[in-house]
Amino acid sequence: MVTYNSMRLAPPKSWDEFEDMCKSSFQLRWSNPNLNRHGRPGQKQDGVDVYGDDSFGHFVGIQCKNTVSGISKATIDDELLKAEEFNPKITALYIATTAARDVSIQSYVRTLNANRQLNGLFPVNVAFWDDISFDLTKDPDVLRIYYPQMFEQLQPTREELLRKRDISNLSTLLNVIDFTSTIDHLRGDAKYIHSLIIDEYNNIQDILNSAVFQLSDTNLKGVINEFTTAWGDLISLFAIAPYDYLTLQNTFSFITPGDFCRNQKEYDLYEKITDSMSNLEVKISNFCDFINNHYHEINLIETSAKARNYY
Incomplete structure (x- = not known):
């Protein structure tokens, strides 16, 4: 050689x-x-x-x-x-x-x-x-x-160009998600939901619905769809639940006089929200595992830190 x-x-x-x-x-x-x-x-x-x-x-x-x-x-x-x-x-x-x-x-x-x-x-x-x-x-x-x-000036292949675009669009999405803090906020039950969960979801939807956001990797699209769907399910339940906003803590608190739900309907909703929070945590963990295994160009600790400064 x-x-x-x-x-x-x-x-x-x-x-x-x-x-x-x-x-x-x-x-x-x-x-x-x-x-x-x-x-x-x-x-x-x-x-x-x-x-x-x-x-x-x-x-x-x-x-x-x-x-x-x-x-x-x-x-x-x-x-x-x-x-x-x-x-x-x-x-x-x-x-x-x-x-x-x-x-x-x-x-x-x-x-x-x-x-x-x-x-x-x-x-x-x-x-x-x-x-x-x-x-x-x-x-x-x-x-x-x-x-x-x-040194040959090799032109990038179509696959390399598509991956480069995927990484760019993926980075845009990740820069509005503080995974470290989000997972911490999901580890409780329905009693408290931090406002970060709602703010992040709104920003995620803005990016995903943008006309210029596009991904070529079908597996990447799949794991993103899984955790954003789970996130949307939680937000839908939150929207119909009786929450008070605690300004100093930037947190929503489920109304439970004496630590008890006021009726069976609210109790069932409380349980559904708790399960939804747990499910979202699992879907986010699956997504992070996928990124760490398949997108080594991405550092989730760095993107989470960047997102933390955003909020």
């Missing part, structure tokens, strides 16, 4: 882009995002185009040479002389080049470094285009910046 790091990357034509590539290459090599380009075009740069700390925390400099045809020994000597004037002092110089690996240059650098070490001078290393390419291919996101043509 062809992988990114087995591909032959074409060197850039622009020296400015090559400097950016070198910066990215060494950032990946040393796991240090904080390398810096030195100066601007036309300024004296003392043999250093990019500087910063290597993976050992040593302050180093990088000279970028867009020289596809090769790099000479004279160029290395010249860049070393310039880099020795750089402040603050660097502990090593890397000469990055678009040239291919050259054994004669590698041999020259080894000999040169042995002599420089004897004289207490910092070493020099040559990073050839193969080395730079290898670094860049470590991160596809970085590689995409310089070689976008390598």
